[in-house]
Amino acid sequence: MGFDFEVIGSSLPYLFKEGMTFTVTLTLLAMTGGIIFGTLLAMMRLSAFKPLSILAGGYVNLMRSVPLVLVIFWFFFLVPYIGAWLTGANQPVKVGAWFSAVVTFTMFEAAYYCEIMRAGIQSIPRGQVWAGYALGLNYWQAMGQIVLPQAFRNMLPVLLTQTIILFQDTSLVYVISATDFLGAASKIANRDYRLVEMYTFVAVVYFIISYSLSLLVKRLQDRIAIIR
Amino acid sequence: MGYNWNWKVLLETEPGGTGSYLQYLIVGLGWTLVTALAAWVIALAVGALVGTLRTTPHPWVVRAGNLYVEIFRNVPLIVQMFLWFFVVPELLPQATGDWIKQMAPPWGMYIPAVLCLGIFTSVRIAEQVRAGINSLPRGQRMAGTALGLTLGQTYRYVILPQAFRIILPPLTSESMNIIKNSSVALTIGLLELTGRARAMQEFSFRVFEAFATATVIYLLTNLIVVLAMRALEQKVRVPGLIAAGNAPQAGH
Numbered sequence: 001m002g003f004d005f006e007v008i009g010s011s012l013p014y015l016f017k018e019g020m021t022f023t024v025t026l027t028l029l030a031m032t033g034g035i036i037f038g039t040l041l042a043m044m045r046l047s048a049f050k051p052l053s054i055l056a057g058g059y060v061n062l063m064r065s066v067p068l069v070l071v072i073f074w075f076f077f078l079v080p081y082i083g084a085w086l087t088g089a090n091q092p093v094k095v096g097a098w099f100s101a102v103v104t105f106t107m108f109e110a111a112y113y114c115e116i117m118r119a120g121i122q123s124i125p126r127g128q129v130w131a132g133y134a135l136g137l138n139y140w141q142a143m144g145q146i147v148l149p150q151a152f153r154n155m156l157p158v159l160l161t162q163t164i165i166l167f168q169d170t171s172l173v174y175v176i177s178a179t180d181f182l183g184a185a186s187k188i189a190n191r192d193y194r195l196v197e198m199y200t201f202v203a204v205v206y207f208i209i210s211y212s213l214s215l216l217v218k219r220l221q222d223r224i225a226i227i228r
Numbered sequence: 229m230g231y232n233w234n235w236k237v238l239l240e241t242e243p244g245g246t247g248s249y250l251q252y253l254i255v256g257l258g259w260t261l262v263t264a265l266a267a268w269v270i271a272l273a274v275g276a277l278v279g280t281l282r283t284t285p286h287p288w289v290v291r292a293g294n295l296y297v298e299i300f301r302n303v304p305l306i307v308q309m310f311l312w313f314f315v316v317p318e319l320l321p322q323a324t325g326d327w328i329k330q331m332a333p334p335w336g337m338y339i340p341a342v343l344c345l346g347i348f349t350s351v352r353i354a355e356q357v358r359a360g361i362n363s364l365p366r367g368q369r370m371a372g373t374a375l376g377l378t379l380g381q382t383y384r385y386v387i388l389p390q391a392f393r394i395i396l397p398p399l400t401s402e403s404m405n406i407i408k409n410s411s412v413a414l415t416i417g418l419l420e421l422t423g424r425a426r427a428m429q430e431f432s433f434r435v436f437e438a439f440a441t442a443t444v445i446y447l448l449t450n451l452i453v454v455l456a457m458r459a460l461e462q463k464v465r466v467p468g469l470i471a472a473g474n475a476p477q478a479g480h
Contacts, residue, residue, distance in 0.1 A: 195314040
């Protein structure tokens with residue numbers, strides 16, 4: 001059983017320039033979109049207006065009950081129809097794996113970010129909102145200037161931990177043949193028949209990145225804990 | 229939107245000739261459950277052991293436990309799946325490796341999938357067990373020592389019975405996660421529920437009927453798991469102890 005680790009060296013530019021760029025960009029876009037959409041969902045879930053909270057709750061529970069792989073398939077086939085509906089075209093719009101992946105991960109992660117932000121918002125004493133209203137602020141001002149900044153800060157470590165999980169989960173775009181870091185490695189592995197070397201390398205790279213990020217989150221957590 | 233629903237497709241015969249598409253999907257659910265259940269046994273056993281060891285007063289045992297957790301927590305599940313399926317058989321002695329590779333389908337995919345999912349989930353359970361044990365007042369452990377119990381006895385009779393009751397709610401969500409995560413096994417060719425929904429979509433071109441049916445089956449399965457775990461919680465509840473709340477957690 002001869003192992004040949006040279007294949008890794010020669011494919012590094014492809015693996016990182018194509019693959020890792022895809023993975024990191026997807027993670028950052030889905031994180032940003034997911035936190036924004038997730039926060040809105042959390043506000044809806046906590047709203048006193050019942051239909052709104054039921055709608056948001058239903059969405060979150062649905063997303064959290066279905067495997068991510070199935071959600072990826074759903075959106076991969078659904079996004080073309082949504083596109084046709086939005087643009088008024090009578091044929092499904094052609095979208096690539098990249099766009100579909102961004103939509104999927106934003107929509108899916110929003111459900112998880114929502115639950116984190118909901119716990120964050122609920123951790124703020126009610127009196128603060130009332131104090132805001134007493135000062136003449138409206139709902140959006142009280143939320144945007146009093147509650148959300150604190151909630152976000154309290155939940156920052158959990159939000160970042162969720163982002164590390166998101167970073168790992170983006171590797172599942174393999175199922176729609178996207179060229180993320182794993183997809184790129186898999187293409188080389190199958191071309192040169194070097195599966196052992198490539199997949200071991202992929203595991204090591206994911207480990208180093210995720211572990212370093214989790215150490216950073218831990219340090220941040222300690223610092224926040226002291227300040228409070 | 230121009231999509232024509234055709235639910236009757238569920239009653240048509242699938243190309244393999246084993247029955248209707250609906251039966252085909254339900255057999256897929258069977259594989260999902262059999263995979264998740266076997267993996268759950270590994271995950272609980274290993275997770276409880278590692279989680280407990282990490283709370284013992286032996287520094288090197290704690291360090292070994294931490295290393296185990298960090299390794300399997302920081303590599304994506306699909307990559308671990310590929311390691312168990314493609315890499316492990318190559319690293320074993322030739323005869324054992326060949327034997328594994330020549331196993332008849334679906335066992336050749338089932339066994340790596342179960343091992344992978346079991347170990348992956350054991351790490352998450354180990355974290356829960358550790359958190360559960362650490363949430364107990366320190367006096368419990370000291371009281372055990374004061375009564376003359378050994379370390380092992382203190383764990384067996386004082387700490388673990390309380391810790392496991394505390395972590396039942398997070399274990400519920402882990403048992404739902406393991407069912408959902410078993411879908412990743414389709415990447416190594418195990419035809420579980422999601423894999424079969426995709427196959428049905430490829431054979432019949434009925435995209436949304438296939439995925440919608442699979443989604444409904446997953447929702448019903450989740451509902452059953454939640455109800456079963458709630459019943460278990462009621463059954464093992466110790467009167468007078470407050471039920472543990474769910475702290476916000478990152479997850480997938």
